Amino acid sequence: MHLLSALLVLFSLSDGFSPNCPGRCSCDSEQSVQCYRVMEVPSGIPPTTKRLYISHSKIQHLQQSNFTRMLALEDFILLASGTESVENDTFKILNTLKTLELWKNKLRRVPRALPASLEVLKLNDNSIYVLHGSDFEGLKKLKVLELKNNLISSLSPSMLSSLVSLQSLMVDDNNIESVTGPFILPHLKHMSMENNKLHLISGGFFTSLQSLQFLSFSGNFLTKIPINLPKSLLSLKMERNQLKVVRFQDMIHLENLSHLYLSENLLSSIDGAQILANLTTLEVSQNQLQTLPFRLPVRLQKLDCSNNLIQKVTAQDFQDLPDLKHLFLDNNVVSLFEAGALQKCSQLSNLALEQNLLLSIPLRLPKTLARLDLKGNAIQDIAERELKDLKQLQVLNLRNNKISALDLKALECLPRLRHLYLDGNPWNCTCTLLRAREILKAKGTDVKGGRCAAPAEQQGESWMSSKKIMKQCEQHLHLTEKSKEVKKKPKSEESSSIKLIMDDDDYDYEID
Numbered sequence: 001m002h003l004l005s006a007l008l009v010l011f012s013l014s015d016g017f018s019p020n021c022p023g024r025c026s027c028d029s030e031q032s033v034q035c036y037r038v039m040e041v042p043s044g045i046p047p048t049t050k051r052l053y054i055s056h057s058k059i060q061h062l063q064q065s066n067f068t069r070m071l072a073l074e075d076f077i078l079l080a081s082g083t084e085s086v087e088n089d090t091f092k093i094l095n096t097l098k099t100l101e102l103w104k105n106k107l108r109r110v111p112r113a114l115p116a117s118l119e120v121l122k123l124n125d126n127s128i129y130v131l132h133g134s135d136f137e138g139l140k141k142l143k144v145l146e147l148k149n150n151l152i153s154s155l156s157p158s159m160l161s162s163l164v165s166l167q168s169l170m171v172d173d174n175n176i177e178s179v180t181g182p183f184i185l186p187h188l189k190h191m192s193m194e195n196n197k198l199h200l201i202s203g204g205f206f207t208s209l210q211s212l213q214f215l216s217f218s219g220n221f222l223t224k225i226p227i228n229l230p231k232s233l234l235s236l237k238m239e240r241n242q243l244k245v246v247r248f249q250d251m252i253h254l255e256n257l258s259h260l261y262l263s264e265n266l267l268s269s270i271d272g273a274q275i276l277a278n279l280t281t282l283e284v285s286q287n288q289l290q291t292l293p294f295r296l297p298v299r300l301q302k303l304d305c306s307n308n309l310i311q312k313v314t315a316q317d318f319q320d321l322p323d324l325k326h327l328f329l330d331n332n333v334v335s336l337f338e339a340g341a342l343q344k345c346s347q348l349s350n351l352a353l354e355q356n357l358l359l360s361i362p363l364r365l366p367k368t369l370a371r372l373d374l375k376g377n378a379i380q381d382i383a384e385r386e387l388k389d390l391k392q393l394q395v396l397n398l399r400n401n402k403i404s405a406l407d408l409k410a411l412e413c414l415p416r417l418r419h420l421y422l423d424g425n426p427w428n429c430t431c432t433l434l435r436a437r438e439i440l441k442a443k444g445t446d447v448k449g450g451r452c453a454a455p456a457e458q459q460g461e462s463w464m465s466s467k468k469i470m471k472q473c474e475q476h477l478h479l480t481e482k483s484k485e486v487k488k489k490p491k492s493e494e495s496s497s498i499k500l501i502m503d504d505d506d507y508d509y510e511i512d
């Protein structure tokens with residue numbers, strides 16, 4: 001904070017040099033002025049100014065006289081300045097004003113008589129508690145209206161009926177309990193009413209919202225997905241509501257819907273989403289699903305079923321998802337993962353299975369995997385056959401399992417591995433494990449190794465960095481190094497003197 005203040009002071013001092021720029025302001029060019037920590041709208045702002053930005057100031061009241069010499073103004077932004085009231089008609093004279101942003105102030109109502117030229121109005125983070133039809137009268141050009149984080153408790157069509165060009169309406173974080181339709185906003189594309197108190201959306205609400213593409217009702221008390229959603233919809237967010245069932249039949253007309261977010265509801269099963277032929281993302285995290293969704297859409301690219309109660313993963317669940325790239329099944333109770341269950345997902349690159357009950361790494365995972373997360377399961381060992389086809393794998397997380405030994409062959413078959421997480425396992429720090437460490441180091445893999453659980457004298461040692469273990473194994477390693485020299489033709493002086501660094505082809509026959 002002190003640093004910020006110091007910077008701001010510096011800022012304002014340095015501006016004094018620009019002849020027409022008021023104190024505490026900086027005039028980037030003749031047409032853009034920024035002011036900080038002012039006590040009123042500075043007089044002496046150049047009359048050609050098109051953009052005026054004021055923040056962290058103390059301007060309790062705005063009045064018309066403050067703007068009479070700024071008739072070229074197009075954007076006025078007043079941020080975090082404690083503004084409580086705006087005189088009637090303050091902005092009326094600014095007939096080129098396009099953007100008005102009065103964020104983080106203390107306004108209790110929408111300023112009156114806004115100019116008809118306005119295209120963007122943002123009044124987020126104020127204390128506006130009611131909207132009147134007259135507030136937006138004549139704003140035929142307004143495209144963006146944002147009223148997030150205010151105290152509005154209801155929204156009705158008459159309030160917004162003038163806004164014939166409106167494309168985006170954001171009223172998140174208010175106290176809206178009811179909305180009655182129909183809203184006649186033929187160009188509205190984005191509507192967001194997150195974190196309000198909606199229990200029900202009436203059937204007629206959407207009849208005149210024929211351009212709506214992005215709709216969010218996340219964070220309300222809705223028990224049903226609204227019916228009669230507009231056909232134009234691309235994305236629907238219904239997270240953090242009280243949905244118990246989803247009737248995809250009611251959404252059959254949403255032929256372009258590509259993103260559906262249903263996380264944090266009370267869903268115990270999902271069936272029939274395949275009706276949404278163009279759906280690419282489905283998120284159903286934090287519900288009460290005991291099985292994977294049945295009959296998923298064929299175009300699906302991302303499926304998030306994390307934080308549910310899913311017990312098994314079978315080939316049947318995934319037979320028809322050729323485009324799937326991201327699959328999140330973490331934080332479930334998966335104990336059964338059928339071998340080859342994901343074989344038909346020939347694009348899968350990201351598989352999250354952390355925090356489940358798996359006893360081994362699933363067999364025949366897709367060759368396309370780049371990231372595999374198995375943290376927090378009960379896996380006891382790593383076998384070559386589980387990993388040998390994963391030629392694209394870059395990140396493997398096996399943290400917090402029950403693994404005590406590493407199969408060197410299993411590591412060898414992962415040519416692109418860059419990050420390997422092995423900590424939180426009960427490592428048995430034998431000299432073979434130490435050899436694995438050298439192989440991994442030579443490969444350049446970034447490894448989080450963790451600590452030894454056995455043998456007793458190594459307990460608590462970090463096996464990727466411990467000098468103690470290395471000392472004990474030195475003899476062992478040295479001997480094998482010697483024997484190798486006998487078996488193979490001697491290499492150049494240089495390489496044979498570096499005992500712990502081995503070439504790729506050396507360790508094949510070195511394993512005990």
Ligand SMILES: *[C@@H]1O[C@H](CO)[C@@H](O)[C@H](O)[C@H]1NC(C)=O
Nearest residue numbers: 040041043061062063065066
């Ligand atoms: C601008 O408004 C303030 C109140 O915030 C007022 O005291 C001041 O006289 C006005 N300045 C001009 C130039 O009208």
Ligand SMILES: *[C@@H]1O[C@H](CO)[C@@H](O)[C@H](O)[C@H]1NC(C)=O
Nearest residue numbers: 086087088089112113134135
């Ligand atoms: C401001 O305008 C409103 C309605 O347009 C009116 O009721 C109110 O009396 C006006 N206030 C002043 C101070 O003129």
Ligand SMILES: *[C@@H]1O[C@H](CO)[C@@H](O)[C@H](O)[C@H]1NC(C)=O
Nearest residue numbers: 230231232233253254255256
């Ligand atoms: C669906 O998308 C296509 C392609 O963008 C578009 O031509 C069509 O009008 C859209 N359908 C609806 C109902 O909006």
Ligand SMILES: *[C@@H]1O[C@H](CO)[C@@H](O)[C@H](O)[C@H]1NC(C)=O
Nearest residue numbers: 255256257258276277278279
């Ligand atoms: C949606 O799916 C239909 C039929 O499956 C197809 O004709 C249409 O082009 C798709 N729309 C988009 C935007 O992909």
Ligand SMILES: *[C@@H]1O[C@H](CO)[C@@H](O)[C@H](O)[C@H]1NC(C)=O
Nearest residue numbers: 404405428429430453454455
């Ligand atoms: C650790 O490995 C050694 C050698 O393979 C074995 O004899 C020993 O029993 C293992 N210790 C534990 C606790 O598994």
